Amino acid sequence: MRIGFDHDRYTAMQSENIRKRIDAFGGKLYLELGGKLFDDNHASRVLPGFRPDSKVSMLLNLKEQAELVIAISADDIEKSKVRGDSGITYDAEVLRLIDAFRGIGLYVGSVVLTRWRGQHTAELFRQRLEKLGVRTFRHFPIEGYPYEVEKIVSDDGFGQDEYIETTRPLVLVTAPGPGSGKMAVCLSQLYQEHKRGIKAGYAKFETFPIWNLPLNHPVNMAYEAATADLDDVNMIDPYHLDAYGVTTVNYNRDVEIFPVLNAVFERIYGSSPYKSPTDMGVNTIASAIVDDEVCRDAACQEIIRRYYAARCSMVQGRTEQREIDTLQRIMQKMGLTGEMRPVIAAARQRAEETEAPALAMELPDGRIVTGKTSNLLGPSAALILNALKALGGIDKEEKLMSPMVIEPIQSLKCDYLGNHNPRLHSDEVLVALSICAAASETAALAMRQLPKLAGCEAHSTVILPSVDSNIFKRLHVNITCDAKYQTHKLFHK
Numbered sequence: 001m002r003i004g005f006d007h008d009r010y011t012a013m014q015s016e017n018i019r020k021r022i023d024a025f026g027g028k029l030y031l032e033l034g035g036k037l038f039d040d041n042h043a044s045r046v047l048p049g050f051r052p053d054s055k056v057s058m059l060l061n062l063k064e065q066a067e068l069v070i071a072i073s074a075d076d077i078e079k080s081k082v083r084g085d086s087g088i089t090y091d092a093e094v095l096r097l098i099d100a101f102r103g104i105g106l107y108v109g110s111v112v113l114t115r116w117r118g119q120h121t122a123e124l125f126r127q128r129l130e131k132l133g134v135r136t137f138r139h140f141p142i143e144g145y146p147y148e149v150e151k152i153v154s155d156d157g158f159g160q161d162e163y164i165e166t167t168r169p170l171v172l173v174t175a176p177g178p179g180s181g182k183m184a185v186c187l188s189q190l191y192q193e194h195k196r197g198i199k200a201g202y203a204k205f206e207t208f209p210i211w212n213l214p215l216n217h218p219v220n221m222a223y224e225a226a227t228a229d230l231d232d233v234n235m236i237d238p239y240h241l242d243a244y245g246v247t248t249v250n251y252n253r254d255v256e257i258f259p260v261l262n263a264v265f266e267r268i269y270g271s272s273p274y275k276s277p278t279d280m281g282v283n284t285i286a287s288a289i290v291d292d293e294v295c296r297d298a299a300c301q302e303i304i305r306r307y308y309a310a311r312c313s314m315v316q317g318r319t320e321q322r323e324i325d326t327l328q329r330i331m332q333k334m335g336l337t338g339e340m341r342p343v344i345a346a347a348r349q350r351a352e353e354t355e356a357p358a359l360a361m362e363l364p365d366g367r368i369v370t371g372k373t374s375n376l377l378g379p380s381a382a383l384i385l386n387a388l389k390a391l392g393g394i395d396k397e398e399k400l401m402s403p404m405v406i407e408p409i410q411s412l413k414c415d416y417l418g419n420h421n422p423r424l425h426s427d428e429v430l431v432a433l434s435i436c437a438a439a440s441e442t443a444a445l446a447m448r449q450l451p452k453l454a455g456c457e458a459h460s461t462v463i464l465p466s467v468d469s470n471i472f473k474r475l476h477v478n479i480t481c482d483a484k485y486q487t488h489k490l491f492h493k
Contacts, residue, residue, distance in 0.1 A: 001048060001364050001455050002048060002291065002294045003048050003049040003290070003291065003294065004047060004048045004049055004289060004290060004291040004292070004293075004294030004295040004298065005047040005048060005049035005050045005288055005289055005290065005291075005295065006049060006288045006289075006290045007049055007050060007051050007054055007288070009287070009288045009290075010050070010054065010284065010285060010287075010288035011054055011057060011058055013284040013287055013288065014058055014282070014283075014284050014285070015058045015061065017282050017284055018031075018058065018062075018205065018282055021203045021282050022062075022170065024201070024273075025200070025201025025202075025203075026199070027169065027198070027199045027200065027201075028169050028170075028171070028193065028198060028199065028200040028201065029169065029170055029171070029200065029201045029202070029203060030171045030173060030186040030189055030190065030200060030201070030202045030203075031170060031171065031172050031173070031202075031203050031204070031205055032173050032182045032183055032186050032202070032203070032204045032205065032206070033055070033172055033173060033174040033182070033205050034182070034204060034205060034206030034207060034208070035055075035178075035206065035207045035208065036052075036055075037053075037055045037056050037059070037097075037101075037174055038052070038053060038056060038097065038100050039052045039053070039086070040052045040053075040054070040055065040207070041476075042208075042222075042223075042226055042302070043207055043208075045298060045301075045302050045478065046218075046219050046222045046223075046295065046298050046299040046302050047219065047285070047289065047295055047298070048294055048295065048298050048455075049290075055205070055207075056104065056106075059106070059172065060104065060105070060106070062170055063105055063106050063107070065168055065169050065170045066106065066107070066168055066170040066171070066172050067107045067108070067109040067166055067167065067168040067170070067171055067172070068101055068106055068107065068108045068109060068171075068172045068173075068174060069109055069110055069111070069112060069164055069166070069171055069172070069173045069174075069185065070094055070097060070098070070108065070110075070111045070112070070173075070174055070175060070176070071111075071112050071114055071173060071174070071175045071180045071181050071182050071185045072090055072091065072094050072111065072112075072113060072114065072175060072176055072180055073090075073113075073114050073115045073179065073180050073181055074113045074114065074115050074116045074117065074119045074122035075115050075119070076090045076091075076176075076177070076179070076180065077089075077090065077091045077113070077119065077121050077122040077125050078119040078120070078121045078122055080121075081177070082318070083176065083177055086473075087466075087469075087470060087473065090176040090177055090180075091125045091176075093176035093177070094111060094176050097174070097176060098111075098134065107168070108134070109135070109164075109165075109166055109167065109168075109171075110134065110135040110136065110137055110164055110165070110166075111129055111134055111135070111136050111137075112136070112137045112138070112139055112162075112164055112185055113125075113126060113136060113137070113138050113139070114139045114180060114181030114184065114185065115139070115140075115141050115181060116138040116139060116140050116141075117140070117141065126138075135165070137161075137162040137163070137164045138161070138162050139161040139162065139181065139184065139185060139188060140160050140161060142157045142158075142160075145157075145184070145260075146256050146257045146259075146260050147256075147259075149259055149260055149263040150263075152260055152263075153191060153260070153263050153264055153267055157191075158187065158188040158191040158192065159191065159192075159195070161188045161192065163189075163192045163196075164185070164189055164192075166189075171189070173185055173186055178227055178230055178232075179230045183204070183253075183254075183257055183261075184257075186202050187202070187257075187260060187261060187264050190202060190264050190265075190268060191264060191267075191268075194267070194268045199268075201273070202261070202280070203280060203281075203282055204254075204280045204281045204282065205281075205282050205283075206281050206282075206283060207283065207285060208220065208223035208226075209223050209224070209234045209249045209250065209251055210249065210283065210285055210286050211237070211248045211249050211250065211278050211281060211283055211286075212248060212249075212286045213249065213286050214249070215234055215235070215236060215249050216333070216334075217296070217299075218295075218296045218297075218299035218300050218303070218334060219295055219296070219299045220234050220249055221234070221299065221303060221330055221333070221334055222299040222300075222302040222303050222306075223251075224251075224330060225302065225303045225306040225307070225326075225327055225330050226302075226306060227251075228306070228310065228323045228326040228327050228330075229319060229323050230253075231252075231322075231326070232251050232252060232253060233251060233252045234249055234250075234251050235249070235250060235251065235252055235255060236248070236249065236250075237249065237250040237255060237276050237277055237278045238255065239255070239258055239275060239276035239277060239278075240275070240276035240277070240278040240279070243275035243276055244275070244276075248276075248278040250276075250277045250278055254277040254280070255277055257277075258274075258276070258277045258280075261274065261280070262274070300334060300336055300340065301340075301341065301457065301478070303327075303330055303331060303334060303336055304331070304336055304338065304340060304341050304480070305341075305478060305480050306327055307324075307327040307328070307330075307331055308338075308459075308480040308481065308482075308483070309480065310323050310324050310327050311324060311483035312463050312481050312483045314483065315463065315483045315484065315485070316463070341457065341459065341480070342362060342368060342457075343360040343361060343362050343368060343457050343458055343459040343480075344360075344459045344480070346360035346368045346370060346459075347359050347360035347370065347459045347460060347461050348461055348482075350370040350371075350372055350461075351372075351461040354372045354373065356372065356373035356379075357373050357379050357460065357461050357462040357486050358370055358371065358372050358373065358379050358460075358461050359371045359379045359380060359382075359383040359458060359459065359460045359461070360383070360458065360459055361383055361387050361453075361456050361457065361458040361477070362456060362457045362458070363387060363390060363391060363452075363456060364452060364455070364456065367390060369383065369386045369387050369390050370383065370386065371383025371384070371385075371386055373423070374423070375422075375423065376406070376422075376423065376424065377423055377424050377429065378423045378424065378425055378426070378465075378468065379460070380425065380426040380460070380464060380468035380471070380472070381423075381424050381425060381426045381428070381429035381468075383458065384426055384429065384430070384453075384471075384475075385400060385429060385433070385446070387449075387453060387456070388400075388433075388446040388447075388449045388450065388453075389446060391449040391452050391453075392445045392446050392448070392449045394442060394445065394446060398442060400433060400436060400440070400442060400443045400446050401429070401432045401433060401436050401443065402436055402440075405432045405435050405436055406424070406432055409424065409428055409431070409432055410422040410424070413428075425465065425467045425468055425471075426467070426468045426471040426472075427467055427468075427470075427471050430471070433446060433447060434447060450475065453475045453476070453477050454475065454476035454477070455476060455477075455478070456477050456478065457477075457478050458472065458477050458478065458479045458480070459479070459480050459481070459482075460479065460480070460481040460482065461481075461482050462481065462482060462484055462485060462486040463481045463482075463483070463484065463485050463486075464479070464481055
């Protein structure tokens with residue numbers, strides 16, 4: 001795998017810039033954290049060399065001064081919105097984040113439920129948090145937001161929100177996903193703090209879009225693809241261009257909200273410390289790109305993956321046509337096609353040869369292996385075994401698993417658990433392989449290859465069962481699927 005990003009350089013530079021921004025505001029700072037703190041897999045995919053937990057490693061240096069506020073939209077709770085990378089709902093992600101933050105010593109002060117209109121499921125979640133000892137606050141929709149500034153910055157606007165009680169000078173505002181209302185929470189708090197005679201500042205720690213890369217750079221376009229469901233659009237920051245004569249990149253929601261931020265600061269301090277949305281951000285990520293070509297290629301692959309994922313979501317009833325239309329527009333703009341993802345053609349060819357679902361995977365050295373459907377194995381399980389054999393230098397005809405291990409698993413499935421198909425899924429194969437590894441050095445050799453699958457590209461000719469999809473996610477394999485099921489049934493697990 002080629003590396004295009006210097007993690008250590010980024011960590012050092014970003015930490016220093018955050019410290020400078022904190023020093024610029026005396027007393028209290030609300031720092032909006034864009035994207036994910038933990039498991040930022042999007043960044044690690046488009047910037048090979050970026051570590052998913054790099055943001056956390058920087059913030060740990062400030063843990064004694066910092067507390068976290070997690071924002072989640074009540075609308076997202078009500079519709080059970082799911083994170084595409086982890087497969088869990090946003091409300092479950094909030095609980096996971098709290099556990100993760102506490103596990104590394106960061107203090108979680110509270111959860112704020114934004115766009116609150118008394119939604120039933122959201123109210124149940126609020127009650128659950130309170131019973132778990134997590135303080136909750138509610139922020140309400142404001143008619144005319146974000147354009148009617150006079151109303152927004154008033155007691156009828158931000159003034160109606162519940163004041164989030166914080167105890168530390170650095171308040172980190174994060175969320176389980178985009179569109180959760182983090183910036184509105186920060187601005188509301190600035191207004192509320194002012195009413196209580198407390199001086200507070202605001203800054204934004206956002207990874208994408210990267211302000212000092214070209215507007216149509218693949219890394220920035222990959223961010224636009226990742227937020228296609230939110231109708232986010234990258235754009236030139238007109239305020240920065242007007243103030244400094246310098247072209248920088250931002251996105252529409254930050255540009256739209258900037259007059260509100262200015263109005264808040266002007267009402268509190270008499271003037272604003274920022275002249276543009278770009279000024280608000282603290283982002284040195286472009287300076288850590290050491291191989292632009294590698295990052296461009298990785299970002300193009302991410303755009304293609306997002307397009308195929310959206311098409312599958314459409315078939316599953318999880319997205320709308322407009323998201324696919326947006327991704328098609330990005331694909332056309334960047335000149336991208338499925339042919340640029342070699343595993344797609346390889347999987348489809350194998351499926352045509354066998355007249356059954358098939359998968360293909362590109363290994364770190366560029367070799368492509370495939371997996372077919374058989375009486376014993378599903379195609380996902382076959383692919384994983386074939387990939388492990390190739391990585392371990394094991395003959396492809398070698399049997400890694402003993403029938404004495406496989407047969408009891410098949411019996412358990414069909415005789416006791418009510419399954420009709422004895423074929424093994426990927427999780428069952430990995431369990432069988434681990435058992436065989438205790439007595440077989442060859443199986444043990446294959447097991448040791450599992451970490452090498454991380455970052456590999458793969459494609460399936462059908463939408464995978466959730467059990468196989470989850471295994472690929474846990475192995476950090478970048479999997480895409482054709483937008484069709486293996487059968488014409490209406491219900492699919």
